[in-house]
Amino acid sequence: MKRTLGTCYYPEHWPEQMWQADAARMVDTGLTWVRIGEFAWSRLEPTPGDLQFDWLDRAIDVLGAAGLKVILGTPTATPPKWVVDKHPDMLAVDANGHPRKFGSRRHYCFSHQGYRDECRRIVTLLAERYGANPHIAAWQTDNEYGCHDTTVSYSDAACREFRNWLAQKYQSPDALNRAWGNVFWSMEYTDFDQIDLPNLTVTEANPSHHLDFLRFSSDQVVSFNRLQTDILRKHTDAPLIHNYMGRVLDFDHFDVGADLDIASWDSYPIGFLSDRLEATDDHKTRFLRQGDPDMQAFHHDLYRAVGRGRWWIMEQQLGPVNWAPYNPAPLPVMARLWAWEAFAHGSEAVCYFRWRQAPFAQEQMHAGLLRPDNEPAPALAEARQVADEIETLPDTGTATADVALIFDYPSAWAWQVQPQGADFDYFRLTFAFYKALRVNGLNIDILPSTTADLSTYKLVLAPGILSLPDALITALTQFDGTAILGPRTNTKTPNLSIPTPLGPNIPCLDARITHTESIPPSADIPLENGRMVHWFEHLEGAADVALKTKTGAAAMVRNSGLHYLAGWPDPDTLTDIIKTACAREGISTHTLTDGxxxxxxxxxxxxxxxxxxxxxxxxxxxxxxxxxxxxxx
Amino acid sequence: MKRTLGTCYYPEHWPEQMWQADAARMVDTGLTWVRIGEFAWSRLEPTPGDLQFDWLDRAIDVLGAAGLKVILGTPTATPPKWVVDKHPDMLAVDANGHPRKFGSRRHYCFSHQGYRDECRRIVTLLAERYGANPHIAAWQTDNEYGCHDTTVSYSDAACREFRNWLAQKYQSPDALNRAWGNVFWSMEYTDFDQIDLPNLTVTEANPSHHLDFLRFSSDQVVSFNRLQTDILRKHTDAPLIHNYMGRVLDFDHFDVGADLDIASWDSYPIGFLSDRLEATDDHKTRFLRQGDPDMQAFHHDLYRAVGRGRWWIMEQQLGPVNWAPYNPAPLPVMARLWAWEAFAHGSEAVCYFRWRQAPFAQEQMHAGLLRPDNEPAPALAEARQVADEIETLPDTGTATADVALIFDYPSAWAWQVQPQGADFDYFRLTFAFYKALRVNGLNIDILPSTTADLSTYKLVLAPGILSLPDALITALTQFDGTAILGPRTNTKTPNLSIPTPLGPNIPCLDARITHTESIPPSADIPLENGRMVHWFEHLEGAADVALKTKTGAAAMVRNSGLHYLAGWPDPDTLTDIIKTACAREGISTHTLTDGxxxxxxxxxxxxxxxxxxxxxxxxxxxxxxxxxxxxxx
Amino acid sequence: MKRTLGTCYYPEHWPEQMWQADAARMVDTGLTWVRIGEFAWSRLEPTPGDLQFDWLDRAIDVLGAAGLKVILGTPTATPPKWVVDKHPDMLAVDANGHPRKFGSRRHYCFSHQGYRDECRRIVTLLAERYGANPHIAAWQTDNEYGCHDTTVSYSDAACREFRNWLAQKYQSPDALNRAWGNVFWSMEYTDFDQIDLPNLTVTEANPSHHLDFLRFSSDQVVSFNRLQTDILRKHTDAPLIHNYMGRVLDFDHFDVGADLDIASWDSYPIGFLSDRLEATDDHKTRFLRQGDPDMQAFHHDLYRAVGRGRWWIMEQQLGPVNWAPYNPAPLPVMARLWAWEAFAHGSEAVCYFRWRQAPFAQEQMHAGLLRPDNEPAPALAEARQVADEIETLPDTGTATADVALIFDYPSAWAWQVQPQGADFDYFRLTFAFYKALRVNGLNIDILPSTTADLSTYKLVLAPGILSLPDALITALTQFDGTAILGPRTNTKTPNLSIPTPLGPNIPCLDARITHTESIPPSADIPLENGRMVHWFEHLEGAADVALKTKTGAAAMVRNSGLHYLAGWPDPDTLTDIIKTACAREGISTHTLTDGxxxxxxxxxxxxxxxxxxxxxxxxxxxxxxxxxxxxxx
Ligand SMILES: [Zn+2]
Ligand SMILES: [Zn+2]
Ligand SMILES: [Zn+2]
Structure with a gap:
């Protein structure tokens, strides 16, 4: 496996006379890749139809001539003002019904056909002009789908397309009424055009309605991306990539990834610890300048699955950023650690964001490899060090894992729609399981819920997947290692109803959840050895009891290797459960502490x-x- | 007094072939009552004028034939989508000016005349068809008025009706200007049509304006309900009932209750502790699976007053619900305790909500007596136990009380409009007084502020009633037991101005509040024996001082038995004050601790x-x- | 310097027969000034063009005849309903796009030309009628500009005027694009009419866009005020005053003040401690009934600068108010302390708000010198005491200060636009520096950033001023006392970009900030002696290091007396830094503790x-x- 470094560069931000020196300095730093173009629409087409590609031609030439490989981004995340003026209703609308205005980025609704036409046009122009350019070695579609809560839009365009989507899915209003249980509260429809988006309802909307809207919203991202890949495929053989974000769950990355060649993500360890992780103040203070020890690895493993083995870091934090609640500087050499961790998890490339700190606009406080005055920032030397180390370290081959964790985006939506406990969140649960695996020193593969073959693994976890596909149930039933399902696994239909027989309803495991409890942070359920927090399920059935509460109720049941865990264990309890499972399977563990x-x-x-x-x-x-x-x- | 059990049933949710077995099983469980129909409009009239009453005829027949008494609900809490499409402006509007959309329930503005016409039509049809049906033993109007903050609407319809209401009340803009003090800040009107609803003002609206809008909003609930009772009375002799909620104060239940025969309420002890009570984490954890020990009793006593002695529980929690922040399961046998407590407070019926857990839609995680797979949930046996115990326990007669607590909805609105302290709330204050009575082991009657005769009581409390009616002042003056008024009692005019002489202005009690203080949670006012929290009033006048602050200021004054308490005592202080008052009146107390x-x-x-x-x-x-x-x- | 007392009076709130007695009692209390008229528009012009000035003539006569000097307010903060009905789009619009409705006060957008015309008309009428009236000894324009967040409006009127303002400033869209860095994220404009207000963007708007909008919003207040002063100057020689508020920073008070003769402010020590100061619960509890010990002095010194030496308190808290989260009563004699502190800081007049507590409308719970029942409130005697003391204490002359603190409104806006740390605020920083000076017992002058001569001072502080004007840089360079700049001082261009060379870029001080860190409350940067909180800057350059972190990095550098402080010291550290600086300059300090x-x-x-x-x-x-x-x- 070839390991490479790169950076993100905005030639349009700098005088053309600086380009050559920048390119040479990138090469000196040991970089292979340079990503450009993804926000440049207003420079490519300042007014409707006035195409200005010459500067981009020259920028690609300069960079390519210096020996760099160029990743060219489609500029659809930032339509210029004239596009919005032409299609005023293309703006996404927030849950309060307010249009989200022009003036930053991602100001479009995925469902707007007029905007899709504009995207088709500009992407076609770019693909035709640069598809065969030898310096363009990869393409990026758009930028960070879903960032700034932009997957879901409550616009009229979204409403129209949602009705079409529902009509395709259900074919008749009666079928939809039955699937959603609309007889409840007289919510029945006689025409698809009666169906509104599920915001601003008096109390919560029908969860099936809400879930279908989230499924639809994800599908709109998929088709928006496919619109671009369909065009690009006609004109280029270079790999197609999108740069995903951390803990963005509102579209199905496996679905988007199916149309791409490589998954990439934008890794901001310090920003993410500050703005999107549940953790104690102590934990956040201890890892203030390093990031959470498992957050990066989780996404590396997740996106390796999304990329079917091929993945990159398209943007790697390298200094303080501008957008988190607090923005400390990384510890010295963190930019090296983060890169090597990515490589160890199989990344093909790590691109530092960004080349030179821009002195203007929203991200002026976001560090680069160079300072705004063109002097080196601390991370430049760290990048050079990584480049040197890549030269000296032999290829270390492709990793394998004994352990698999199933990850399922629709479960994240269903949990969001109907959490049943105020601090309930699918990512939070799954990440707790991932952490417990990591604390045991394990290599982990993350797998989609469409997985049908588990035979290469010894231990498989599937917490919180509300609805297991038949193929996965079959695979679990045939699996001869240890599987741990639950909590909540397979307790709902795909439409978010309660199935009969009651879940988890796994063949060979005689266990049914009779009722469930969500528990506030001030309370817990003591086990004989450990405790459950947040959630507990009461089970009935003849399955063997593998773990008991202090009062003797079943907390985990099993049939041979197939386990169902009836609650959310606290971290220590979960670590013990996994250690025991590993021992059973002969997987060696290392008990790691702290960082x-x-x-x-x-x-x-x-x-x-x-x-x-x-x-x-x-x-x-x-x-x-x-x-x-x-x-x- | 006859004690009975019942349940809430939705025949439209289940295949017709299940009805017969369900009815038989209800009878087996010892149930007398079954409530149906209150959300079934889309099945009764799927499209405009297409009436489908046959299925309801058959459901009533099946249930009645099994020996059950049917409570029939009017379906006006859930108008079908076609009603909303016909009257798009019937939706209530929230304080931000956003219409509250179709897709759940209670999606109507009480002031919309077009929707009132639709209600008249459907209620008339139901009354004509079922008014004389021998199985229909009671009627329920609508469902849970006010739930999900639905009393107050900022719609155009509400604005139109509010102007009419004001014109009726004040007759001239000048009279309104004087009553509200609109000369302040040049808020004077020259025409009723200039008056807007009091939302989205730059800073707070005139409190008199706001209070009148809340009075109006309550009156709209009253007239909406009366519209239904006027129709029903023409066609049936069965008692008319509405099912109120817990801690919903934004309409005057005494006013609505005046048009009904029986008050009922929906008691969710665990949900209410979680989502609508101020309490420490310790308290919420200790009573997590039982509910607050006084919340149910308070509402039992309140609604007994609203029902003029006749009251029910229309929906009794029996397992985990879906709608609170956290939803633990009740302790075993809580469903029995809750029922017996209701009976002890005089309830005629306790109906468990619901018969069978629905596997779909918003309340799929709300437990029933039966599970979604038709197996018994734990509470089924508890209901059967209660039914058996009712058989064996002789009628225990009608309770009496030595102690009365006056409760006044308009005071709740006035406190909300002008709290003067950020954690000030009329219910919170009154409930603190109620708790202190209960901790002393007392039977309590709750009385409306329209009460004119207190002669059967020995101790009367009237905390926080901002404006005492003349008849009540007379009754208090003539009362020869112990009365404790204050804090804030009779310190405002009915229009929410400061009266002269200054409050409390009770004949025979020479005491005036010179100024008041609201106090943050970090501070208090130490008394010689105890302390005041939240609120303190500085008094002048010659009345005897019954309680002093550490610095010697009057904290409670009195003339013989008539006391005025100039602050909000903490729980222990309040318990002592009440114990002393009881001793004075020869009322025996039992000091109860914990639960x-x-x-x-x-x-x-x-x-x-x-x-x-x-x-x-x-x-x-x-x-x-x-x-x-x-x-x- | 003549010291005087006054009060605020609303003759329109009271029967005319009370005016004479009120006037006599004011004189008895020792008052000189009475402010009237500022909310009386609906009484002066109840319907369009129906002018009713007779009552005001008589009120002025009665007050003047009693020997009082009248301050007459223009009534433009409270346009009557008919004005709003005539100009429905004159209402300001909040950041969500909702018009802020009639029904309280300040319900206008500063940019609305129609409303400006109405103001011109009513102010002209008042100026013509009363400009030469011998009893009118001062005029107040409008009331509390900016109160209730009313400086910034997202209305269509504001958008129109903002585009004009931008066109004037930049002359061409290209110049604006360059100044704002709109090439970033394709935010470029080709026409000024494409530019929208910076609310409701998907993520944050371009900070230069946002900052220009805040500058524009401030300018609109300035021109609105000037519209009134231009008219008044033609008709009167009496001094023109506006009453500013505490910690309102969203317009430039120096700019407004340039058109006025005297600055005044409305001092509510207890309300402000409760609702607008960051402080621990302990601090807020200790000073609950007194107010923060430095908040008043800070504003006294600030507004003395705004008034170019002449300043008043137009409204002085004297008892509990109605508008803070909690509203305790002042300690006895606080109304005296507050007045004397104002006099010691150079105030010419202190007017107690208000004469008699109004029994109606929004401020009915706001105490006055008299109670609603016309009896004396506690502060009446305190006012009389102050009046007596003024008689006996000889004039104490004009104070001088060795220490100056530079205060700059545009820096407050720039910090708000781009804080970089969630708890970052320019006022908070500057007030921390002011407190550290006060704890050292110093007299302080606050100076605008337009200051060009520092020669009368020994110690000058300029924390957080993002962009230093050239004249101030020159003055600092020539200054031979001790100057302490930083943190963040001169680190941005006036358009909020990063300059090259990097800041602070002060001639003679070889220091550059290479990167910065914002730090959550749970973390800090230990110094050799003390610690930094919230913020730290990494420096390079050859300047002498005056203070070091524990790890040896520079925390303060200097060249002779010119210091740059690279972070936000905690209170003790800051007190020490200032004590050291004073020692260096031979300024004697007194270490004060507590209050x-x-x-x-x-x-x-x-x-x-x-x-x-x-x-x-x-x-x-x-x-x-x-x-x-x-x-x-
Ligand atoms: Zn982003
Ligand atoms: Zn809105
Ligand atoms: Zn104000």
Whole structure:
């Protein structure tokens, strides 16, 4: 596997006379890739039809001539003002019914046909002009789908398309009424055109209505992206990529990824710890300048699955950013740790965002490899160090994993629609399971719920997947390792109703959930050994009890290796459960504490120290933010 | 007094072939009542004028033939989509000016004349068809007025009707200007049509304007309900009922109740503790699976007053619900405790909500007596136990009380309009007084502020009633027991101005409030014995001082039995004040701790243990969630 | 300097027969001034063109005849309903796009030309009628500009005027695009009419766009006020005044003040502590009935600068108010302390708000010198005491200060637009510096950033001023005392971009900020002696290091007396830094603790005790809320 570095560059932000020196300096830094163009529409077409591609031709020439490979972005995340003036109703609408105005980015509704036509036009022009350009070695569609809550729009355009989507899916209003249970509260429709979007209802909308709207919204992202890939495929053989974000769950990345060649993501460890992770103040303070020790790895593993093995980091944090509640600087050498961790998880490329800090506009406080005055920022030397190390470290082969974790976007939507507990969240649950695996030092594969073959794994976890596909149920039933399902797994129909027989309804496992409890943070359910928090399910059935509450109720049941866990264990309890399962399967574990984390490749073990203090790995001292690797024996 | 059980049933949710077995099983469980129909409009009239009453005829026949008494609900809380399409402006509008859309329930503005016409039509059709049906033993109008903040609407329809209401009340703009003090800030009107609804003003609206709008909003509920009772009275002799909610104060239940025969309410002890009570985390954790020990009793006593002695529980929680922030399961046997407590407070019927858990739509996670798979949920056996106990326990007669607490809806609105302290709330204050009475083991009657005769009581409390009616002042003046007024009692005019002489302005009590203080939670006013929190009033006048602050200021004054309390005592202080008052009046008290509560009927004392642990009552052990009764001696 | 007292009076609120007695009682209380008229438009012109000035003539006559000097307010803060009906689009619009309705006050958008015409008309009528009236000794324009967040409006009128303002400023869209960096995210415009207001954007708007909108909004207040002063100047020689508020920063008071003769402000110490100061619960509880010990002094000093030496308190809190989250009563004699503190800081007049508590409308719970029943409230005697003391205390001359603090409104806007840390606020920073000066017992002058001569000072502070004007840079460079700049000082261009060379870019100080960090409350940066909180800047350059972090990085650098402080010190650290600077300059300091504060005039030292307990000043005991003065020796 070839490991490469890159950066994100905006030639349109700088005088043309700087381009050549920038390109040479990128090469000097050891970079291979340069991403350009993804926000440049107003420079490519300042007014309707006035195409200005010459500057981009020259920029690509300069960069390519210096030996860099160019990733060209389609500019559809930032339509110029004239596009919006031409299609005033293309703006997305928020849940309060307010149009989300021009003046930043991602100001479009995925469902607007007029805007889709504009996208078709500009992407076709770009594909025709640059599809065969030898310097263009990859394409990026749009930018960070879903960022700033932009997947879901309550616009008229979305309403029209949602009705069409429902008509396609259900064929008749009566079928829809039955599927949603609209007899409840007289919500029945006699015509698809009666159906509104599920915002601003008096109390919550029908959860099936809401869930279908979220499914539809995800499908709109998929078809919007496919519109672009269909055009690009006609004109280029270069790989097509999109840059996903962290903890954005409101469209199905597996579905979008199916139309792309490589998955990439934008990794901002420090920003994400600050703005999108549940954690104690102590945890957030300890990892303030490093990021959560598992957040990056989780997304590496997730997007490796989305990319069917091929994945990149398209934007790697390298200094303070501008957009989190608080924006500290990374510890020295963190930009190196983050890159090596990505490589250890199989990334083909890590592109630092961005080349030079822009002195103007929204991201002026977002650090780059260079400062606004063109002097090196601290991360420039770290990038050079990584480039040198790539040269010296032999390829470490493709990693394997004994453990798989199933991840399912529709479950995230269903949990959001109907959490049943105020602090309930599918990502939070799944990430807790992932953390417990990591604390045991395990390599993990994340798999989609469409998986039908688990035979290469010894331990499979499927927490919180509300509705298991038949093929996965079959695979689980035939699996001869240890599987742990639950909580909530397979307890709903795909339309978000309660099935009969009651869940989890797995063949061979005689267990039914009779009723459930959501529990406030001040309370818990003590187990014989450990405790459940947030959630507990009461089970009936003849399955063996593998774990009990203090009062003797079943907390986990099983039939041979197939387990159902009837609640949300706290971190220590979950770590123990996984350790026990690993022991049963002969998987060796390493109990890691604090910020130390492992990742094995085919030939090497990598150890990363996320802590702000030095740590011991065997006899080896690993400094704060340190990376250590050693051959696997 | 006859005690009965019942349940809420939705024949339209289930295949017709299940009805017969369901009815038989209800009878087997010992149920007398079955409520149906209140959300069924889309099945009764799927499209305009297409009336489909046959299925309801058959459902009533099946249920009635099994021996059940049917409560028939008017379906006006859930108009079908075609009604909304016909009257798009019938939707209520929220305080931000956004229409509250179709897709759940209660999606109507009480002021919309077109919707009132639709209600007249459907209620007339139902009354004509079923008014004389021998199985229909009671009617329910609409469902849970005010639930989901639906009393107040900022729609154009509301604005039109509010102007009419004001014109009726004040007759001239000048009279209104004087009553509201509109000379302040040049808010004077020259025409009623200039008057807008009091939302979205730059800073707070004139409190008199706001209060009149809340009075109007309450009156609209009253007239909407009367529209239905006027029709029903023409066609039926069965009692008319509405099912109120807990801690919904934005319409005057005494006014609505005046047009009905029986008051009923929907009691969700665990949900209400979670979502609508101020309490510490410790308290909420201790009573997590039982509910607050006084919340139910308070509403029992309140609605007994609203029903002029006749009251029911129309919906009784029996398991986890779906709508609170957290939804734990009740302790075993809580469904029995709650029922017996209602009976001890005089309830004629307790109907468990609902018969069978629906597997679809918004309330699919709301437990029933049966599970979605038709197996018994835990509460089915508890209901059967209660039915058996009713058989064996002789009628225990009508209870009496020595103590009365005056409750006044307009005061709740006035406090909301002008709280003067951020954590100020009329219900919170009144409930604190109620709790202090209960902790002293007292039977309590709640009385409306229209009460003119207090002669059957020994102790009367009237905290926080901003404006006392003349008749009540007379009754208090003539009262020869102990009365405790204040804080804030009679300190405002009915239009929410400051009267001269200054309040409380009770004949024979020489006391005036010179100025007041609202106090943040971090501060208090120490008393010689106890402390005031939230609120303190500085008094002048010659009345005897009954309680002093540490600095010697009057904290309670009195003339003989008539007391004025100049602040909000903390719980212990309030308990002491009441104990002292009871001693003065020869009322015997029982100091109860934690979750133990008493209620005497004419012949028996009932003891309820709300705690999660066993408790002692004299020599008797009462288990967690236990009920004990013993003859009064 | 003449010291006087006054009050605010609303003759239109009271029967005309009370006016004479009120006037006599004001004189008896020792008052000189009475402010009237500022909310009386609906009484002056009840319907369009129906002018009713007779009552105002008589009120002025009665007050003037009693010997009072009248301040006449223009009534433009409260246009009557008919004005709004005539110009429905004159209402300001909030950030969500909702018009802010009639029904309270300040319901107008500063940019609406139709409303400006109405203001011109009514102000002209008043100026013509009363400009030469001998009883009118001062005029007040409008009332509390900016109160209730009314400076910024997102109306169509504001959008139109903003485009004109931008066209004037930039002359061409290209110039604007370059200034704002609109090439970023394709935000470029080709026509000024394409530019929208910066609300409701998908993510944050371009900070330059946002900042220009805030500058424009401030300019609209300035021109609105000037519209009135231009008219008044033609008809009167009496001084023109506006009454500013506390911690209102969204228009430039120096700009408004340039058109006025005297600055005044409305001082509500207890309300402001409750509703607009960051402080611990302990601090808020300790000063609950006194107000923060520095908040008043800060504004006294600020508005003395705004008034170019002449300033008043137009509204002085004297008892509980109605509008803060909690509204306790002041300690006895606080109304005296507050007045004397104002006088010690140079105030010419202190007017107590208000004469008699109104029993109706929004402020009915706002205390006055008289109660609603016309009896004296506690503060009446305190006002009389102050009046007596003024008689006996000789004029104490004009104070001087060794220390200056630069205050800059545009920096407040720029911080708001782009804080970079969630708890970052320019006022908060500047007030922390002011507090540290006060705790050292210093007299302070606040200066605008347009200051070009610092030669009378020994110590100058300029924290957080994002862009230093050239004249101030020159003055600082030539300054031979101690100057402390930073954090963030001169780190941005006036258009809110990052300059090259990087800031602070002060001639003679070789220091550049390479990158910055915002830090959550749970973290800090330890210094060798002290700590930084909220913010830290990494410096490079050859300047001498005056303060170091524990890890050896520069935390303050200097060249001779010119210092740059690279972070936000915690209170103790800041107090030490200032004490050291004072020692260097031979400025004597007094280390004050808790609530004791000093202010020297030319001849006397005043000591104020804000604490709720007695305190010692040398051998003198100063009681709670006490004031002590002694001759300077
Ligand atoms: Zn983003
Ligand atoms: Zn809105
Ligand atoms: Zn104000």
């Amino acid at each position: 130390l984390r492992l990742r094995n490749t085919a030939t090497h073990r990598f150890i990363f120290n996320y802590a702000p203090d030095a740590a011991k790995w065997g006899d080896t001292d690993i400094p704060a933010a340190g990376v250590h690797w050693e051959p696997l024996v | 133990l509560r008493l209620r005497n009927t004419a012949t028996h004392r009932f003891i309820f243990n709300y705690a999660p642990d066993a408790a002692k009552w004299g020599d008797t052990d009462i288990p967690a969630a236990g009920v004990h009764w013993e003859p009064l001696v | 004791l504060r000093l202010r020297n005039t030319a001849t006397h030292r005043f000591i104020f005790n804000y604490a709720p307990d007695a305190a010692k000043w040398g051998d003198t005991d100063i009681p709670a809320a006490g004031v002590h003065w002694e001759p300077l020796v």
